[in-house]
Amino acid sequence: xxxxxxxxxxxxxxxxxxxxxxxxxxxxxxxxxxxxxxxxxxxxxxxxxxxxxxxxxxxxxxxxxxxxxxxxxxxxxxxxxxxxxxxxxxxxxxxxxxxxxxxxxxxxxxxxxxxxxxxxxxxxxxxxxxxxxxxxxxxxxxxxxxxxxxxxxxxxxxxxxxxxxxxxxxxxxxxxxxxxxxxxxxxxxxxxxxxxxxxxxxxxxxxxxxxx
Amino acid sequence: xxxxxxxxxxxxxxxxxxxxxxxxxxxxxxxxxxxxxxxxxxxxxxxxxxxxxxxxxxxxxxxxxxxxxxxxxxxxxxxxxxxxxxxxxxxxxxxxxxxxxxxxxxxxxxxxxxxxxxxxxxxxxxxxxxxxxxxxxxxxxxxxxxxxxxxxxxxxxxxxxxxxxxxxxxxxxxxxxxxxxxxxxxxxxxxxxxxxxxxxxxxxxxxxxxxxxxxxxxxxxxxxxxxxxxxxxxxxxxxxxxxxxxxxxxxxxxxxxxxxxxxxxxxxxxxxxxxxxxxxxxxxxxxxxxxxxxxxxxxxxxxxxxxxxxxxxxxxxxxxxxxxxxxxxxxxxxxxxxxxxxxxxxxxxxxxxxxxxxxxxxxxxxxxxxxxxxxxxxxxxxxxxxx
Numbered sequence: 001x002x003x004x005x006x007x008x009x010x011x012x013x014x015x016x017x018x019x020x021x022x023x024x025x026x027x028x029x030x031x032x033x034x035x036x037x038x039x040x041x042x043x044x045x046x047x048x049x050x051x052x053x054x055x056x057x058x059x060x061x062x063x064x065x066x067x068x069x070x071x072x073x074x075x076x077x078x079x080x081x082x083x084x085x086x087x088x089x090x091x092x093x094x095x096x097x098x099x100x101x102x103x104x105x106x107x108x109x110x111x112x113x114x115x116x117x118x119x120x121x122x123x124x125x126x127x128x129x130x131x132x133x134x135x136x137x138x139x140x141x142x143x144x145x146x147x148x149x150x151x152x153x154x155x156x157x158x159x160x161x162x163x164x165x166x167x168x169x170x171x172x173x174x175x176x177x178x179x180x181x182x183x184x185x186x187x188x189x190x191x192x193x194x195x196x197x198x199x200x201x202x203x204x205x206x207x208x209x210x211x212x
Numbered sequence: 213x214x215x216x217x218x219x220x221x222x223x224x225x226x227x228x229x230x231x232x233x234x235x236x237x238x239x240x241x242x243x244x245x246x247x248x249x250x251x252x253x254x255x256x257x258x259x260x261x262x263x264x265x266x267x268x269x270x271x272x273x274x275x276x277x278x279x280x281x282x283x284x285x286x287x288x289x290x291x292x293x294x295x296x297x298x299x300x301x302x303x304x305x306x307x308x309x310x311x312x313x314x315x316x317x318x319x320x321x322x323x324x325x326x327x328x329x330x331x332x333x334x335x336x337x338x339x340x341x342x343x344x345x346x347x348x349x350x351x352x353x354x355x356x357x358x359x360x361x362x363x364x365x366x367x368x369x370x371x372x373x374x375x376x377x378x379x380x381x382x383x384x385x386x387x388x389x390x391x392x393x394x395x396x397x398x399x400x401x402x403x404x405x406x407x408x409x410x411x412x413x414x415x416x417x418x419x420x421x422x423x424x425x426x427x428x429x430x431x432x433x434x435x436x437x438x439x440x441x442x443x444x445x446x447x448x449x450x451x452x453x454x455x456x457x458x459x460x461x462x463x464x465x466x467x468x469x470x471x472x473x474x475x476x477x478x479x480x481x482x483x484x485x486x487x488x489x490x491x492x493x494x495x496x497x498x499x500x501x502x503x504x505x506x507x508x509x510x511x512x513x514x515x516x517x518x519x520x521x522x523x524x525x526x527x528x529x530x531x532x533x534x535x536x537x538x539x540x541x542x543x544x545x546x547x548x549x550x551x552x553x554x555x556x557x558x559x560x561x562x563x564x565x566x567x568x569x570x571x572x573x574x575x576x577x578x579x580x581x582x583x584x585x586x587x588x589x590x591x592x593x594x595x596x597x598x599x
Contacts, residue, residue, distance in 0.1 A: 003524070003527065003528075004524075005524075010528075013521075013524065014528070016594060019593075019594045020594075030596055034516075034556075034557065034558040034561075034597065038518070038539070039595075039596055039597065040596070041596035059594055059595060059596035060594055060595065060596070061516060061517070061518060061595040061596060061597050062518050062521070062539075063518050063520035063521055063537070063539035063540075064520060064521055064524045065539075066518075067521060067594070103544070104539075106544075107539065150544055183543045184543065184544060186543075186545055187538070187543065187544040187545060212329070
């Protein structure tokens with residue numbers, strides 16, 4: 001039999017580690033939405049003395065890559081301080097799984113974002129973040145590093161697919177260097193929207209592609 | 213490792229029937245010449261006779277005449293030829309408008325988009341929640357500019373059967389030509405070109421246990437069609453290229469092998485699957501119509517579960533199906549059919565298509581239902597979406 005994933009991914013998919021909810025979590029986040037197809041919830045138990053993650057659990061509504069990444073990311077996070085855990089990248093998660101297909105990069109990124117958001121949630125609750133950051137073009141670009149081009153498995157910022165980002169009075173305008181007829185245009189549009197429209201001071205997101 | 217495979221992805225392609233292969237073999241090993249003119253060598257004349265015999269059988273299945281059946285490489289080519297061939301033949305003589313439904317399969321849908329890029333206007337008609345076209349809306353959409361209407365006979369994902377008799381009459385009353393994609397109905401639902409107001413119909417062999425790489429386009433006598441595959445004078449000078457004689461013989465045999473008894477058997481498996489799954493798995497929705505659906509299709513959404521995870525779990529148990537989930541598709545887009553019947557992304561992501569064929573047996577149903585119950589239960593238990 002020939003499966004679309006490597007053995008390690010299949011193992012984590014069949015028997016995911018750290019599944020479930022932590023009722024009295026110190027940090028938690030739900031990222032994605034049913035509309036976008038994938039959702040991950042991450043729950044953290046954190047020792048406040050040294051801000052170390054003592055337990056991590058996840059729940060997933062998603063595909064095999066999403067489930068496997070949720071499993072591996074919670075494994076990687078356990079025992080790390082929040083500063084160390086924030087640095088875990090999707091590449092590291094993918095490598096720990098023995099590699100994921102490029103087209104599935106966007107699914108694995110979601111679990112990584114979930115972990116970071118759960119840490120932010122902890123920091124906010126514990127007064128470790130003083131002020132909410134206003135959305136600037138830089139903030140937008142940083143978040144767009146979590147949107148993957150399914151063709152290359154590279155994020156759209158480093159892949160030079162973002163021509164321009166403008167932020168004016170809560171309206172974010174993003175111009176993507178792909179034709180609107182591109183096979184992944186609507187997927188990328190959804191993914192970009194999902195990352196930006198949730199920012200606290202963003203009212204509207206306008207995404208444009210090159211005319212066909 | 214599962215000890216047997218339960219293959220329920222027959223709408224994508226089927227296993228060849230051995231008897232079809234037997235019918236094809238002589239034309240690979242004994243009589244392999246090109247079909248020649250009546251003045252060619254004897255092997256060529258024999259090949260030509262074989263080809264025409266196969267064509268006559270295809271015509272008989274459609275209740276058409278042999279001159280109305282063009283052999284092609286399959287359903288994709290047939291639908292491309294219908295949409296592009298008719299519009300090109302009528303360029304400058306009629307308007308530049310075509311009508312298709314939103315839930316057509318990609319050969320028709322993407323041919324319509326290609327025509328739009330060439331300056332044609334395309335109307336994409338919506339369907340109701342079971343996948344049926346609104347005939348009054350169809351009537352209103354056809355103007356004197358309309359060259360061609362293309363509406364499928366049955367849907368590739370949810371199996372809904374359109375009333376193509378009524379659709380054809382409307383098209384002809386309004387002065388438009390009518391093409392139907394009958395890829396999923398040939399031999400399963402009666403097709404009668406003598407009675408139906410159909411000008412062009414796409415059919416293919418690989419969905420009925422015939423060989424891959426052979427299909428046909430029915431073209432009613434007198435229908436304008438421009439040749440777009442240039443080369444020799446084959447297929448009434450409408451489609452160049454070496455005739456696929458073994459394929460044609462295999463196609464004819466595949467049609468002959470489907471019986472009404474088989475269709476009854478498939479209906480029983482289909483209904484047993486639908487009934488058991490809706491009853492035994494909580495939070496499910498049937499996609500398509502309960503009654504007006506092809507015998508070989510069941511499509512059910514398991515809410516709050518993602519389809520690629522379901523298909524991978526099923527695959528590990530030796531059960532092969534397909535899903536309308538975005539994560540499963542090459543373009544990462546959710547099924548346009550489920551979205552077209554008013555479903556949202558969540559409904560598309562959890563949709564599973566079970567498409568049946570000759571080699572399925574009703575004894576497989578309990579195993580599939582058991583697997584679904586286990587897998588859906590497991591996946592729901594790890595989901596952040598609760599009731």
